[in-house]
Each structure stands twice: as C-alpha cells, then as structure tokens.
Amino acid sequence: MEYLYHIIVQVIIYAIIVQSLNMVMGYVGIISMSHAVFCAFGAYSSAIISVKLGGNFMVGVLVGFILASLVGAALALPSLRVRDEYLIVFTVGFQMVMSEFMMTARGVTEGQGGIPGIPPPKILGISFSTPLEFIPLAFGAAVVCYSIVWRVTHSPFGRVLRAIREEEDAARALGKNTLMFKVIVFSLAGGLASVGGSLTAHYISFVSPFSFSIEVSVFMIAMVVLGGEGSFWGPLVGAGIMVGISEGLRFVPGSSSYIDAAREILYGAILMLCMLFRPQGIIPEHPKLRKGIPREKRRNNAKNMEVRQVLGVGVNEGPSRPGYYKGGEKILEVKGVSKWFGGLRALDNCSLSLTRGEIAGLIGPNGCGKTTLFNVITGFLRADEGRVFLNGKEITGMPPYKLVKRGLVRSWQDVRVFTKMTVLDNVLVARPNQDGEKLLPLFLFPGRISRQEDNNRKTSLEYLRVVGLHDRAEELVANLSAAEQKLVAIARLLATECRLLLLDEPTAALDFESVGRIISTVREIARSGGKTILLVEHNLDVVRGLVERAYFMSEGKVLACGAPIDLMNDPKLVEVYFGIE
Amino acid sequence: MLFLQLLAQGIITGSFYALAGVSWGIIYRTTLTFHFAHHLVFAVSGFAAALATTDLGFHYLLGLGMSIFFAALVGSLIDALLYKTLRKAGASKATTFLASLGLATAGVAVLLLIFSSTPRSVKGFPIKTLSLGPVFFTTADVAMVLASTAATGLVFLFLGKSRYGKVIRAVGSNRDMAFNVGINIDHVYVLVYSIGSALFGLAGFLFTVKNAAYPTMGLHPFFISFTAVFLGGVPSILGHALAGFLLGLAENIGMIVLPGEYKLMIAYGILFVVILVRPEGLIGRRRG
Numbered sequence: 001m002e003y004l005y006h007i008i009v010q011v012i013i014y015a016i017i018v019q020s021l022n023m024v025m026g027y028v029g030i031i032s033m034s035h036a037v038f039c040a041f042g043a044y045s046s047a048i049i050s051v052k053l054g055g056n057f058m059v060g061v062l063v064g065f066i067l068a069s070l071v072g073a074a075l076a077l078p079s080l081r082v083r084d085e086y087l088i089v090f091t092v093g094f095q096m097v098m099s100e101f102m103m104t105a106r107g108v109t110e111g112q113g114g115i116p117g118i119p120p121p122k123i124l125g126i127s128f129s130t131p132l133e134f135i136p137l138a139f140g141a142a143v144v145c146y147s148i149v150w151r152v153t154h155s156p157f158g159r160v161l162r163a164i165r166e167e168e169d170a171a172r173a174l175g176k177n178t179l180m181f182k183v184i185v186f187s188l189a190g191g192l193a194s195v196g197g198s199l200t201a202h203y204i205s206f207v208s209p210f211s212f213s214i215e216v217s218v219f220m221i222a223m224v225v226l227g228g229e230g231s232f233w234g235p236l237v238g239a240g241i242m243v244g245i246s247e248g249l250r251f252v253p254g255s256s257s258y259i260d261a262a263r264e265i266l267y268g269a270i271l272m273l274c275m276l277f278r279p280q281g282i283i284p285e286h287p288k289l290r291k292g293i294p295r296e297k298r299r300n301n302a303k304n305m306e307v308r309q310v311l312g313v314g315v316n317e318g319p320s321r322p323g324y325y326k327g328g329e330k331i332l333e334v335k336g337v338s339k340w341f342g343g344l345r346a347l348d349n350c351s352l353s354l355t356r357g358e359i360a361g362l363i364g365p366n367g368c369g370k371t372t373l374f375n376v377i378t379g380f381l382r383a384d385e386g387r388v389f390l391n392g393k394e395i396t397g398m399p400p401y402k403l404v405k406r407g408l409v410r411s412w413q414d415v416r417v418f419t420k421m422t423v424l425d426n427v428l429v430a431r432p433n434q435d436g437e438k439l440l441p442l443f444l445f446p447g448r449i450s451r452q453e454d455n456n457r458k459t460s461l462e463y464l465r466v467v468g469l470h471d472r473a474e475e476l477v478a479n480l481s482a483a484e485q486k487l488v489a490i491a492r493l494l495a496t497e498c499r500l501l502l503l504d505e506p507t508a509a510l511d512f513e514s515v516g517r518i519i520s521t522v523r524e525i526a527r528s529g530g531k532t533i534l535l536v537e538h539n540l541d542v543v544r545g546l547v548e549r550a551y552f553m554s555e556g557k558v559l560a561c562g563a564p565i566d567l568m569n570d571p572k573l574v575e576v577y578f579g580i581e
Numbered sequence: 582m583l584f585l586q587l588l589a590q591g592i593i594t595g596s597f598y599a600l601a602g603v604s605w606g607i608i609y610r611t612t613l614t615f616h617f618a619h620h621l622v623f624a625v626s627g628f629a630a631a632l633a634t635t636d637l638g639f640h641y642l643l644g645l646g647m648s649i650f651f652a653a654l655v656g657s658l659i660d661a662l663l664y665k666t667l668r669k670a671g672a673s674k675a676t677t678f679l680a681s682l683g684l685a686t687a688g689v690a691v692l693l694l695i696f697s698s699t700p701r702s703v704k705g706f707p708i709k710t711l712s713l714g715p716v717f718f719t720t721a722d723v724a725m726v727l728a729s730t731a732a733t734g735l736v737f738l739f740l741g742k743s744r745y746g747k748v749i750r751a752v753g754s755n756r757d758m759a760f761n762v763g764i765n766i767d768h769v770y771v772l773v774y775s776i777g778s779a780l781f782g783l784a785g786f787l788f789t790v791k792n793a794a795y796p797t798m799g800l801h802p803f804f805i806s807f808t809a810v811f812l813g814g815v816p817s818i819l820g821h822a823l824a825g826f827l828l829g830l831a832e833n834i835g836m837i838v839l840p841g842e843y844k845l846m847i848a849y850g851i852l853f854v855v856i857l858v859r860p861e862g863l864i865g866r867r868r869g
Binding site for chain 1: 615663666667670672674675676677678679680682683684685686687688689690691693694697698800801804807808811842845846848849852853856857860
C-alpha cells in the first residue's frame with residue numbers, strides 16, 4: 001500500500017513539472033532542453049535553506065520559485081534577436097553547464113555526493129513525512145499549479161501564446177510584443193517547475209546532480225509529447241504512464257544498471273515513435289483537426305470570367321479613372337528610404353505618401369523591392385537611410401507591435417493565419433487593448449476581463465460577417481480553403497481597428513471567383529470603413545479595379561506615380577514590367 | 582611557459598572542435614535539421630575503434646577505417662530511415678528534432694546495455710610524447726591537428742569546387758528550387774549525412790585514442806559542434822571551423838584565470854554574448 005502511495009506522489013509531482021514544460025512546449029511551441037535545471041533550482045534552494053540554514057519549507061519553495069523564474073526569463077531573452085532554434089541551443093548549453101556546476105561547485109551543491117537529510121515539509125505545525133501524508137500536500141500544490149496554468153492558457157493571454165506558436169511574425173504584425181510573452185511564460189514555467197523540484201527534495205529527503213541531468217530533461221519532454229503537446233490534461237496522462245512504466249520496471253529481475261539502460265531505451269523509443277506515428281500525443285489538442293489538404297469549396301463557373309467582369313468595371317471606368325485622386329491630409333509619408341543587403345541595394349531612395357481614405361497601389365516586376373519597402377514601413381526591417389512618418393509623427397525603426405497601436409497594420413502574401421486555432425480566435429487575438437493579455441489583471445480582475453471578452457467576441461463576429469465567415473466561427477482555420485483563409489486574414493486586420501492597412505498581394509494564388517470576393521471586400525472596407533489602404537499587387541486587373549493611384553517600382557527605385565491606366569500606357573514602364581525589348 | 586603550453590593545448594583542442602563544428606555544420610547548413618543524434622554517431626565511431634583494435638586485434642589504421650565507416654553508416658541510416666520518413670510525412674523541424682532526441686537517448690542507452698559504462702581504449706596507436714622547446718604534446722595531438730586541418734580544407738574545396746559540392750550548396754540555399762531543377766534531395770541528404778558523420782567519426786577515433794570510448798562520450802563534442810556552427814554563422818563552413826578553433830583556444834587560455842570546471846561555461850558564455858550582439862554569427866552574413 002505504501003508503495004502505491006509512493007507512486008501517486010511521484011505522478012502528482014511529475015504532473016506539475018510536466019505541465020509547466022507543456023506551457024512552454026505545447027502553447028508557445030518552444031522546446032526547452034533544460035527543464036530539469038529549473039527543478040534543480042527549487043530542489044537545491046529547499047535543500048540548502050532547510051539543511052544548512054534551518055529555514056522553513058515555504059521559504060525554500062519561495063526562494064526556488066523566484067530564482068527559477070529569474071533564470072527562466074533570462075534564458076528567453078536571446079529570442080529577442082534570434083529564431084527559436086537558437087533556444088534549443090541555449091537550453092542544451094544551459095543544461096550542460098548547470099549539470100557541470102552541480103557536480104563541481106562543492107561549496108554550494110556539495111558536488112556529486114549531493115545534500116542528504118532534508119527534513120519533511122512542515123506547514124503550520126503539520127508535518128508531511130509518510131507518502132500517504134505527502135499526497136494531500138502534493139495534490140494541493142498540483143491544484144494551485146494547474147489552476148494557474150488553466151487561467152493563463154485559457155484566456156486572451158493563452159490565445160496570444162498559441163498565435164505565437166503558429167506564426168510568430170504574424171502575431172507581431174497584429175501588435176503583440178511576442179518577446180514579452182515568451183519571457184513571461186519561460187519565467188512562470190521555470191517557477192512552477194521549481195515547486196515540483198522543491199517537493200521532490202523534501203519528499204525523498206535528498207538531492208543530487210544526477211536527478212537533474214539532461215536525461216531527466218529528455219524524460220520530461222517525452223512525457224509532454226506522449227500526453228499531447230498543448231493539451232491541458234496531456235501532462236497528467238503522460239506523467240502517469242511514464243512514471244508507471246518506470247516503477248513497473250523495478251519488478252523486472254536483473255541488475256539495476258541494466259534496468260536503467262532499458263528504461264532509457266524505452267523513453268527514447270517512446271519519444272521517437274510518438275513523433276513518427278502520433279505527433280499529437282494521446283490526448284490531442286484539436287481532436288477535430290482534419291488530416292490532409294483542406295477541400296477547396298469552389299464552384300468552377302467563374303472559370304472563364306475576366307477579373308474586370310467580376311469587378312463590374314470596364315477598363316476606363318471605376319475608381320481608377322484619371323483625376324479621381326484629389327489629395328488631402330497625408331497619413332503615411334516615406335522619405336528617401338534606402339536599404340542594403342550586403343552589397344545589394346534593395347531600396348534606393350524610395351519616397352511615397354498616402355492620403356487619408358485612398359486606396360493606393362505599389363506595383364512593379366518581381367524582385368523590385370516592393371515587399372522590402374513594405375517590411376521597412378511596417379518595422380520588420382530597419383532602413384539604412386531615410387525616415388517614415390505616420391500621421392505626421394516619425395515611426396522610423398519602431399517595432400511592429402508599437403506601429404499597430406498607432407494605427408498601422410499589415411497582411412502577408414503567404415497569409416500566415418493561425419491554422420490550429422478557430423476562425424473566431426484568429427480574429428479575437430487581433431483585438432487591441434485586451435487586459436486579459438496581461439498577467440496581473442488576468443488574476444486580479446476576472447470580471448472586467450470576461451466583460452471585455454464578451455464585447456470583443458461580438459465585435460469579432462461582426463468583422464467575420466463583413467467577410468462572410470460568421471457561420472464558420474468555430475471551425476479550425478486549417479480546415480478552411482485558401483480563399484477563406486485570406487478572408488480570415490482580412491477580418492483579422494479589421495479587428496485591430498487600425499486606420500491604415502498595408503496589404504501584400506491579397507489575391508495571389510486564388511481563382512477568379514475568390515479574387516472577386518476579396519476585391520469587393522477590400523473595396524467595401526475602404527469605402528464604408530474609412531480605411532486607407534496600400535496594396536502590393538501583381539495582378540494588373542486587380543490594381544486597375546481597386547486603386548486610384550499607384551507607385552511603380554523597379555530595381556529598388558520608385559520610378560513613377562499616377563493612375564494605373566496611365567502607368568500602363570507608358571511604353572517605358574511597360575517595357576520594365578514585362579521585360580519587352 | 583604555462584601560457585605557451587596552454588596555447589599549444591588550445592590549438593590541439595581547437596583543431597578537434599573545428600572538426601566537430603564542420604561535421605555538424607555541413608549537415609545543418611544543408612538540411613536545417615537539428616541532428617541531435619550526431620552524438621550517438623560519435624559514440625559509435627569510438628566503440629568501433631576500441632572493438633576493432635582491442636577485441637579483434639586489428640591494426641589501428643583499420644580501426645580508423647572502421648570508425649569512419651560505421652559513423653558514416655549510422656549517420657546515413659538515421660537520415661534514410663528516420664528523417665526521410667518524417668520529411669515525407671511533412672513533419673515540422675521541432676518534430677524531427679524530438680525524434681532525433683529520442684533516437685539519440687535510446688541509442689546511447691543501447692550502447693550502455695551492450696558495453697556497460699566502463700571506458701574502452703584503442704590499442705596499437707603509437708603514442709609518443711614530443712616536445713618543442715618548453716611545450717609538450719603527443720603524436721595523437723599532432724594527428725588531431727593534421728587530420729582536422731586536412732579534413733576541413735578538403736570539405737571546403739569539395740563544397741566550393743566539385744560538382745557535388747555545388748549541388749549540396751544549391752540544396753542548402755533553396756531546397757524547393759533545387760528540387761525543381763531535378764536534384765534528388767534525398768540522395769543529397771544521405772550524402773551530406775555520410776560526409777558529416779564520417780568527419781565526426783574521424784574526430785571520434787582520435788578522441789578515443791587520446792581518451793577512451795564510453796556511451797555518453799559524444800555529448801560534449803556534440804555540444805561544441807553546434808555551438809561552433811551557430812557561433813560561426815550557419816552558412817559558412819569556414820566560420821564553423823574558425824569558431825570551433827576559437828572555442829578551443831578560449832577554453833584553454835581561459836584556464837589561466839579560471840579553474841578547469843569552467844571550460845563549458847566559457848564556450849557557453851561566448852555563444853550567449855555573441856548571439857545577442859551578432860545573431861548572424863561571427864562570419865555569417867545577415868539575411869534579409
């Protein structure tokens with residue numbers, strides 16, 4: 001019986017640790033290879049405080065929590081500059097360095113011998129010494145930990161985390177300070193893992209560096225993967241199965257070193273086989289996700305239709321007729337922007353401006369620098385020269401998330417919707433000023449946040465109605481067709497409430513019918529939504545149908561500006577565009 | 582005097598690290614797969630060397646050959662059996678990494694199960710201590726420096742000049758484009774895994790000569806190898822070699838002021854600072 005209680009305690013403690021790792025791996029999609037070290041911070045803090053300093057259980061837990069949170073935050077900092085693969089590099093390195101430290105720093109950790117004689121925890125005079133007594137303590141800790149993780153992940157905050165996992169750049173473009181989110185989550189995950197570490201130390205009354213080696217970190221990763229990355233109850237299932245296997249192996253006859261090796265083989269094999277045959281784990285995050293390529297709901301009767309027929313405009317009609325553009329208050333001004341890539345001058349003294357309420361185009365042959373200019377304006381690239389102004393205020397070099405607050409948002413040529421989130425969540429995540437995206441209000445003012453959430457939900461459904469997808473709000477975006485995904489991306493832009501939209505090839509790779517649907521939506525937005533739009537587009541018919549004024553770019557230079565019809569009648573530009581000799 | 586000895590030690594360790602960096606670098610820059618099982622390959626080469634020369638009594642040169650052969654075999658099999666399957670299933674980078682991690686964990690444990698953790702050494706390699714003025718080193722150290730320089734130079738020439746080298750670079754810079762002009766991506770990957778693993782096998786043989794073979798022997802060289810790659814900058818093979826060399830130098834020269842336990846911390850500290858200041862690495866060019 002005692003043994004059964006022992007297993008239960010083990011499962012509960014591991015369930016806490018694995019849940020904290022799941023928060024990083026499952027919700028933000030970052031692999032942390034040093035999770036055992038975070039546990040070590042808790043375990044060693046508890047050990048040193050209780051054995052060497054004679055301190056209380058709670059003091060040890062608290063000190064461990066603070067230390068591990070700080071270290072977690074510091075580890076996430078490099079993601080300011082580099083892609084997530086580098087975080088694997090940093091965490092593997094951190095794990096190895098800390099293992100070495102625990103082995104050798106005798107003054108602090110007592111080296112390989114470890115620290116024995118850690119007393120059982122005592123809270124308010126109640127001591128928890130036997131496995132049976134320990135169960136309520138561990139269970140209480142687990143309930144607190146799971147409640148925190150639930151609140152964090154099933155909230156506007158968690159929605160942003162999943163958006164970062166799906167498409168980090170897109171999340172940044174919607175105004176999220178993604179670095180901040182990563183730092184907070186790493187920090188919180190480190191802290192929660194350290195609580196698990198402290199409990200283990202007090203439970204087995206001994207800490208040693210071997211309990212926190214890289215193999216242990218891998219063991220934890222295997223539990224997350226087996227349970228199901230990003231699923232809330234997955235960690236409990238993963239921990240239960242893996243601890244069960246581990247304890248079960250004790251009954252196999254043979255020397256302990258063989259059993260240890262066999263256990264490692266089993267963990268490694270489980271991890272590998274999961275990736276090969278069931279990457280979503282035992283409890284998948286999205287049971288409804290359909291496999292394979294989403295079906296295209298396309299009626300092909302629009303096959304032979306010209307785009308301008310869909311638009312309902314003739315060549316010389318529509319908003320693109322000369323003289324339509326009258327000028328007015330400037331919303332965006334780009335002055336003399338240049339950008340080099342190594343020796344290549346990608347942008348050469350580019351200038352352009354947008355007037356409030358207009359739809360302007362940016363056209364030019366492939367590789368002429370349109371997207372680069374876009375990236376400079378929207379803060380994804382830093383200009384080497386020149387300045388950018390929004391509403392008369394300088395925004396040169398500002399990060400994307402600040403630009404969104406000032407009313408400028410962009411879309412992506414390759415859509416970058418958050419595929420493993422629902423249509424509604426894709427739009428909801430774009431809503432500005434959500435208090436639920438901050439950790440403190442999330443826990444302090446639940447009422448305010450749920451009211452905000454209700455309002456945002458209503459507004460988001462309205463925007464989905466604009467693009468005609470309100471009846472599919474609860475569908476996973478992965479199950480939508482390419483055209484529908486582009487419409488989701490447009491609804492997402494609208495939800496930011498930005499006044500200036502920069503659209504990067506909104507109709508690329510679509511059939512005629514879908515092009516028509518997108519175009520009429522864009523036009524409707526500009527006309528009745530009071531938005532200003534800058535459009536990068538290849539399809540000249542689309543440009544003609546939508547745009548009052550276009551800038552023509554070639555080889556990094558803005559060559560001309562005028563009504564599309566005039567640009568297209570200019571033999572010199574036509575030559576540049578089509579490469580006709 | 583101490584400085585000269587540490588400098589020489591730095592050059593020797595640096596050569597080893599440079600070879601390790603190039604071996605993982607050629608794989609990573611081409612496939613962009615975080616090949617964690619590379620350290621398993623290192624251990625396989627070490628055990629191949631020890632078994633061939635000790636248990637089977639072969640000449641050490643044959644042991645060297647078997648080291649390189651088994652390393653290349655295991656490396657290419659990992660790609661052909663595991664990574665290729667994952668590629669065909671459209672697995673993400675993270676998925677492939679986790680599978681690689683699982684394989685490495687299981688593989689090292691299999692070695693542990695078969696050979697136990699007792700270190701095994703290479704027999705027959707003529708180790709002599711040499712001296713150059715006040716500086717002492719062994720024939721194994723000389724072999725390390727020569728092998729690393731030669732191998733790095735050959736890889737550099739191969740990638741730069743040969744037809745296959747061009748194909749490998751093409752796949753590394755744009756996989757889809759390379760596929761569209763008719764390059765068989767799977768063949769190129771297997772080739773790259775063979776080359777990278779063979780190089781690591783060479784390093785593994787020399788490591789085993791100087792130290793011994795044990796199941797987790799590859800972990801530290803592997804850590805150094807990817808540190809060198811990211812430190813040097815992913816696209817540049819010379820950058821990987823140079824960064825590896827610098828890590829070796831820094832680790833040894835750093836011992837003038839720091840105790841030996843901080844070796845790893847020096848490498849890690851350098852990486853952390855450099856990546857924060859120059860994310861594209863020492864030599865790599867910033868991409869747009």
